[in-house]
């Protein structure tokens with residue numbers, strides 16, 4: 001007797017699919033890509049049907065029927081499901097968990113795949129005119145009104161839930177006073193009527209567009225290597241127009257912090273079509289809406305972060321990855337996929353072009369371009385008449401330093417401020433100081449749960465761990481010797497801010513880092529201070545390296561690069577160079593060319609020399625020869641098996657057993673187990689085993705049999721473990 005078996009991906013930590021029977025008495029046709037509700041253990045869960053087949057390795061009577069088919073139509077096409085399954089196989093990840101990553105939250109919860117509008121609360125004109133202070137006796141109403149006044153387009157219930165407690169009664173009251181309106185907006189904004197016309201492209205841009213669009217059908221990968229401000233975005237836009245004219249859709253992937261309202265607005269105005277945004281900052285309803293608009297073709301263009309690479313499309317014709325070097329394109333927990341690499345596979349599978357753009361390409365992509373696997377397009381000059389800023393190193397050896405700033409750097413800052421230029425001071429370390437030191441006994445503040453120092457936050461008067469989130473008040477005396485001579489050691493952005501305010505008391509200053517921008521809308525406010533010129537000094541971390549353009553910045557001061565030159569992570573120099581060049585690229589325009597000063601104790605370091613004298617391209621080529629000599633990626637292929645547990649023994653035991661299980665594998669070296677660079681984190685001990693292979697095929701051949709064996713290892717039950725294919729971070 002033949003029967004119908006449903007093979008389903010179910011949210012579970014197991015690397016396998018599960019077989020079920022069709023629901024009793026349902027007439028919905030069964031097609032892969034539909035969600036199903038089913039009993040799993042003692043729970044009811046939502047899974048995704050991947051195959052309809054007629055046999056199961058399990059006896060039929062052991063199979064249970066699913067409870068319901070949730071979708072009339074499959075969510076993904078067979079081709080898209082094949083991509084998802086490819087990613088599951090390539091990253092050797094539990095399929096149910098991978099599919100969870102690919103689904104918007106509401107669909108994960110089993111809600112219907114239909115878009116409802118987005119409900120928003122907004123202060124109307126009367127409400128905007130009210131000073132929240134007049135609501136002194138009703139602090140909740142005052143707080144809500146202040147929030148709404150700061151958000152011109154209103155806030156969704158999700159956003160309000162995240163920021164205010166128990167705001168609904170206050171909303172009701174404000175509504176009764178006639179200050180608040182509640183409205184339901186269509187979830188995909190219509191095409192804007194204000195459009196801007198493109199600039200006439202320069203010769204390099206035209207050449208790039210011509211080569212990109214000469215074959216719009218068929219797979220081709222392009223590396224668009226263009227200095228910041230060279231007009232890469234204009235190249236994307238021109239190529240996108242061509243694809244839209246053929247009636248096909250475009251997916252634009254950007255790093256997490258790159259998706260700004262300004263970028264969206266630029267695309268909307270230039271293209272004159274609806275552009276859907278897909279990222280984690282959206283309310284659940286908005287996200288579902290954008291996802292469905294990609295699927296039904298309502299959104300001709302989708303701009304999204306990482307997980308948008310798994311969104312279904314009606315007819316995808318082009319993929320663009322902006323800032324393709326950015327580490328945030330790789331997920332660092334759970335399903336550790338690289339959106340860039342999955343996107344290249346998606347383009348190949350669909351036979352469409354893909355463009356990887358960056359001013360500072362990853363060494364992986366650069367090597368692909370140099371070896372001819374990718375076509376290499378170059379934009380060596382800034383667009384328009386802007387001049388590229390020049391880099392200089394500032395040798396700080398033997399020089400007195402105050403708060404991390406040498407005298408020559410202070411003078412340079414003063415000089416630029418006097419000439420009314422803006423100055424950007426970059427330090428990739430948050431907080432006031434990396435640790436607190438007892439001057440009398442040498443005690444330093446350490447996290448009890450991590451192998452890390454507690455960072456001093458002077459404003460908040462707290463010590464915080466940036467790894468586990470633990471915090472405590474700043475002690476008044478040393479816990480070891482009782483001395484009160486406790487001193488912050490080293491500097492973070494908060495301390496730089498203090499030092500610069502003291503040195504330049506009359507100059508407006510903003511600090512931009514994860515701490516100063518935590519509140520929603522805070523970043524926009526700070527950026528506005530910069531663009532309006534109210535702030536002449538900008539202090540910040542790598543948040544400043546992304547997406548923004550500061551045309552009036554004439555000096556970029558890089559306070560500390562030395563960590564990047566001597567880190568245990570083989571990617572550290574690459575990341576350092578990318579950060580320096582990206583930060584430097586924020587500055588300068590035609591009439592105000594930028595100057596970039598880099599403080600260092602190692603002015604003769606060959607990589608730094610090459611970067612400063614010749615630029616990122618030559619630096620990257622030199623770094624590639626070092627990688628080749630060391631046998632590191634992209635000339636070898638890595639996977640990292642991590643394990644952690646409360647006890648110190650368990651991770652190593654598991655990794656030893658894992659190593660045993662892998663012995664005899666052809667062409668794969670096993671390095672470890674060793675403790676992770678930060679062995680203890682959030683109270684757990686961590687260790688790792690590195691797999692290094694000369695060929696991708698050898699690595700994956702091993703992983704395919706090894707990953708299921710790991711699941712079966714007894715010692716694996718005492719640890720939390722994960723497998724990271726093509727790891728970007730080595731801790």
Ligand code: ADP
Pocket residue numbers: 199200201202205226227228229230231232233234235383384
């Ligand atoms: P990138 O993406 O490489 O950083 P953009 O495309 O954002 O560069 O361009 C940088 C600036 O130069 C923008 O203000 C853009 O409008 C302008 N621009 C780009 N191409 C041209 C051009 N061909 N002529 C004049 N201005 C241009």
Ligand code: ZN
Pocket residue numbers: 438439440441442443478479480481482483
């Ligand atoms: Zn002490």
Ligand code: ZN
Pocket residue numbers: 447448449450452465466467468469470681682
């Ligand atoms: Zn900690």
